[in-house]
Amino acid sequence: MSETLERYFVPEPSRFPIFGSVALLLFGAGAALWVNQVKAGPWIFFLGIAILIYMLFGWFGQVVRESQGGKYGTRVDASFRWSMGWFIFSEVMFFAAFFGALFYVRVLTVPALSSGENEALLWQGYSGAWPNAGPRALDTAAVEPFTPMGAWGIPAINTLILLTSGATLTWAHYGLLKDKRGQLKLGLLLTILLGAIFLGFQAYEYVHAYGELNLRLDTGIYGSTFFMLTGFHGLHVTVGAIMLTVMLCRAVAGHFNSQHHFGFEAAAWYWHFVDVVWLILFVVVYWL
Amino acid sequence: MAAVIPDPLDHHHHHAPSGLMRWLTTTNHKDIGTMYLIFSFVMFLSGGVMALTIRAELFQPGLQVVQPEFFNQLTTMHGLVMVFGAIMPAFVGFANWQIPLMIGASDMAFARMNNWSFWLLPPAAILLLGSFFVPGGATAAGWTLYAPLSVQMGMGMDFAIFAIHIMGLSSIMGAINIVVTILNMRAPGMAMMKMPLFCWTWLITAYLLIAVMPVLAGAVTMILTDRHFGTSFFNAAGGGDPVMYQHIFWFFGHPEVYIMILPAFGIVSQIIPAFARKPLFGYASMVYATASIAILSFVVWAHHMFATGMPAVGQLYFMYATMLIAVPTGVKVFNWVATMWRGSLSFEPPMLWATGFIFVFTIGGFTGLICAIAPIDIQIHDTYYVVAHFHYVLVAGSLFALFAGAYYWLPKWTGHMPSDRLGKLHFWCSLVFFNVTFFPMHFLGLAGMPRRIPDYALQFTDFNALATIGAFGFGLSQLIFLAVVVKCARGGKPAAAKPWDGAEGLEWTVPSPAPYHTFEEAPLVK
Numbered sequence: 186m187s188e189t190l191e192r193y194f195v196p197e198p199s200r201f202p203i204f205g206s207v208a209l210l211l212f213g214a215g216a217a218l219w220v221n222q223v224k225a226g227p228w229i230f231f232l233g234i235a236i237l238i239y240m241l242f243g244w245f246g247q248v249v250r251e252s253q254g255g256k257y258g259t260r261v262d263a264s265f266r267w268s269m270g271w272f273i274f275s276e277v278m279f280f281a282a283f284f285g286a287l288f289y290v291r292v293l294t295v296p297a298l299s300s301g302e303n304e305a306l307l308w309q310g311y312s313g314a315w316p317n318a319g320p321r322a323l324d325t326a327a328v329e330p331f332t333p334m335g336a337w338g339i340p341a342i343n344t345l346i347l348l349t350s351g352a353t354l355t356w357a358h359y360g361l362l363k364d365k366r367g368q369l370k371l372g373l374l375l376t377i378l379l380g381a382i383f384l385g386f387q388a389y390e391y392v393h394a395y396g397e398l399n400l401r402l403d404t405g406i407y408g409s410t411f412f413m414l415t416g417f418h419g420l421h422v423t424v425g426a427i428m429l430t431v432m433l434c435r436a437v438a439g440h441f442n443s444q445h446h447f448g449f450e451a452a453a454w455y456w457h458f459v460d461v462v463w464l465i466l467f468v469v470v471y472w473l
Numbered sequence: 474m475a476a477v478i479p480d481p482l483d484h485h486h487h488h489a490p491s492g493l494m495r496w497l498t499t500t501n502h503k504d505i506g507t508m509y510l511i512f513s514f515v516m517f518l519s520g521g522v523m524a525l526t527i528r529a530e531l532f533q534p535g536l537q538v539v540q541p542e543f544f545n546q547l548t549t550m551h552g553l554v555m556v557f558g559a560i561m562p563a564f565v566g567f568a569n570w571q572i573p574l575m576i577g578a579s580d581m582a583f584a585r586m587n588n589w590s591f592w593l594l595p596p597a598a599i600l601l602l603g604s605f606f607v608p609g610g611a612t613a614a615g616w617t618l619y620a621p622l623s624v625q626m627g628m629g630m631d632f633a634i635f636a637i638h639i640m641g642l643s644s645i646m647g648a649i650n651i652v653v654t655i656l657n658m659r660a661p662g663m664a665m666m667k668m669p670l671f672c673w674t675w676l677i678t679a680y681l682l683i684a685v686m687p688v689l690a691g692a693v694t695m696i697l698t699d700r701h702f703g704t705s706f707f708n709a710a711g712g713g714d715p716v717m718y719q720h721i722f723w724f725f726g727h728p729e730v731y732i733m734i735l736p737a738f739g740i741v742s743q744i745i746p747a748f749a750r751k752p753l754f755g756y757a758s759m760v761y762a763t764a765s766i767a768i769l770s771f772v773v774w775a776h777h778m779f780a781t782g783m784p785a786v787g788q789l790y791f792m793y794a795t796m797l798i799a800v801p802t803g804v805k806v807f808n809w810v811a812t813m814w815r816g817s818l819s820f821e822p823p824m825l826w827a828t829g830f831i832f833v834f835t836i837g838g839f840t841g842l843i844c845a846i847a848p849i850d851i852q853i854h855d856t857y858y859v860v861a862h863f864h865y866v867l868v869a870g871s872l873f874a875l876f877a878g879a880y881y882w883l884p885k886w887t888g889h890m891p892s893d894r895l896g897k898l899h900f901w902c903s904l905v906f907f908n909v910t911f912f913p914m915h916f917l918g919l920a921g922m923p924r925r926i927p928d929y930a931l932q933f934t935d936f937n938a939l940a941t942i943g944a945f946g947f948g949l950s951q952l953i954f955l956a957v958v959v960k961c962a963r964g965g966k967p968a969a970a971k972p973w974d975g976a977e978g979l980e981w982t983v984p985s986p987a988p989y990h991t992f993e994e995a996p997l998v999k
């Protein structure tokens with residue numbers, strides 16, 4: 186019974202959490218002031234971000250040192266696995282709110298606004314054909330028309346890029362399991378590069394949308410759902426790429442072996458989650 | 474696995490910081506639980522002061538005490554502070570103290586993150602309460618923050634949004650910690666179906682938290698972007714829909730009410746067997762009932778929206794689905810009563826509160842069924858009937874169970890017995906004044922008095938005056954509790970390891986007060 190012998194690791198008192206709390210206080214207060222055009226807002230906000238980055242470096246650095254120092258036994262490992270799973274579940278629910286909003290407006294709101302009394306009395310001539318910027322766009326003098334984002338250009342290429350990155354990551358994982366360190370590092374590097382290319386394409390797509398297509402965040406409900414969903418996804422790709430970069434640095438530093446490599450696996454789970462969100466996004470935001 | 478066993482000599486007892494730094498940096502579940510409980514009591518008092526100001530204004534018709542704008546801020550902030558600042562953190566405080574003690578774990582699974590979960594709450598409270606002092610004052614959109622009102626509010630709304638984000642982060646991390654602790658840290662032999670019911674209810678509550686707090690974060694993010702970045706989620710002219718906000722909010726909001734009541738069920742299910750000196754009747758059915766309530770809670774949200782407008786099919790579905798929840802809830806009430814049936818009952822303060830809970834919570838449950846009936850709800854929607862209903866479940870339900878739990882476990886936390894006399898006084902004053910405050914609100918609501926309005930028609934005067942007297946009595950009664958806790962922390966009759974002779978569970982096998990570190994060697998549960 187190794188369970189009864191092995192003591193669960195309980196960390197010593199730590200000053201990182203309180204740094205994180207101060208950081209988020211400044212982050213929240215700064216953001217609330219900034220969106221209300223208070224001059225000090227951005228300064229407070231970025232001070233908060235800076236403290237947060239310091240805290241994350243320190244905290245995760247300590248976790249890595251504790252892990253390398255052999256303080257985490259099999260039960261701590263199991264805790265990490267459970268917690269990462271539940272964390273990803275919480276992220277799924279966050280995206281569900283935005284996918285739910287897209288579903289709601291497409292299935293219920295837009296058809297209701299473009300039919301019956303609403304169409305006859307309020308918004309005459311509003312067809313509701315998706316994508317649209319809402320009934321106020323009927324007034325073409327006040328609202329400039331936009332062109333929707335097509336699915337089969339950059340978005341389709343980006344789909345292939347992310348799917349390939351999932352494969353290269355799995356290849357890296359096999360390398361780790363078979364103690365082929367070169368394969369691990371190369372696979373990680375390729376995955377990060379594919380993620381970076383994805384983000385580059387997405388940035389280009391946004392520039393294209395704002396420039397040629399006249400598609401902006403304030404382009405009615407289509408612009409709102411398009412940019413909020415793809416934007417939050419892009420943010421998650423960025424976070425995932427940072428996680429993988431940390432794992433690459435750790436792999437280069439000689440961390441991980443074929444038995445103990447939960448940090449790597451957590452980053453991989455996260456990456457696959459971001460991958461799956463993109464597939465849903467590609468179908469319901471770009472394609473249909 | 475020899476390499477991963479930390480050397481016992483190099484253990485973490487020596488250089489623990491003292492003074493303020495101890496509390497800022499602590500990784501001990503008992504310290505963190507204490508901080509949660511103190512924080513929630515402070516928030517309870519601040520939310521209470523807001524409630525008493527509201528009641529003072531409503532003592533007579535006309536405007537006497539506050540301006541209508543400020544009245545609206547008070548009703549909004551009273552709700553937000555009580556839900557996110559008082560009730561939820563209080564239950565997390567209980568979870569922190571009790572879950573490791575009850576399952577035989579040395580601490581929570583992630584002790585450092587546990588500290589962060591707590592220390593995110595004061596910043597959130599600063600943002601929320603600080604918003605009273607920004608230009609335009611705090612948000613006055615009601616605690617549900619319905620669009621389009623919330624899209625139009627001033628700067629205070631943005632502070633509330635970021636406060637909710639931070640509290641949500643705290644709740645999600647706290648909930649992940651609790652789930653992992655329960656799933657992974659149980660002592661050998663502590664099978665899931667042997668766990669104390671408090672742990673079961675918290676496991677399911679934590680699952681609800683992880684599922685719905687991100688949805689609330691999404692909803693308030695959409696408000697933020699609608700306010701400042703030109704999106705049209707809740708703007709019909711742009712193709713959005715303010716009603717959609719209500720759907721997203723209540724998809725969070727209905728599970729949220731179970732987040733605030735399931736741990737209360739857990740506490741009551743610990744206390745009643747202890748003072749009936751009989752095992753809990755129907756343990757397995759309690760677990761299944763809790764799980765069914767949690768699952769049903771995801772599919773009933775639109776019962777808050779019968780008056781908003783919905784197809785008749787939708788009204789029927791949400792009406793019947795909501796009523797279905799009465800079945801598992803009824804199972805629970807039946808089991809508590811059946812546990813007491815032919816038991817050797819004694820009524821020390823914890824049992825008084827738990828028994829009181831069954832009576833008053835059940836009234837709140839029944840009025841909930843009445844609100845669930847769509848044709849009746851059209852009449853009573855947004856009246857004082859609804860206010861009466863949810864205060865019967867949140868005050869008489871959640872809060873009474875919290876007091877029951879506090880009196881039950883205070884001996885373990887402080888090492889002293891809480892005063893029996895004061896505890897009983899606290900209970901009877903609270904019970905009487907609670908009913909004086911909230912029972913008349915049923916009549917006010919049925920007679921048509923709308924909620925969230927600082928003035929009212931003359932025929933509502935008598936019941937409003939009565940409710941205000943009750944509210945001040947209830948508020949003052951809570952100072953008795955403060956006195957009990959302070960006296961108990963400072964001294965008093967020493968408590969035995971197991972001060973209640975019928976109590977069961979691992980927490981009673983350690984001395985009172987519980988030592989700073991418990992179960993460093995996991996106990997064997999037979």
Ligand SMILES: [Cu+2]
Pocket residue numbers: 726727730773774776777
């Ligand atoms: Cu509900």
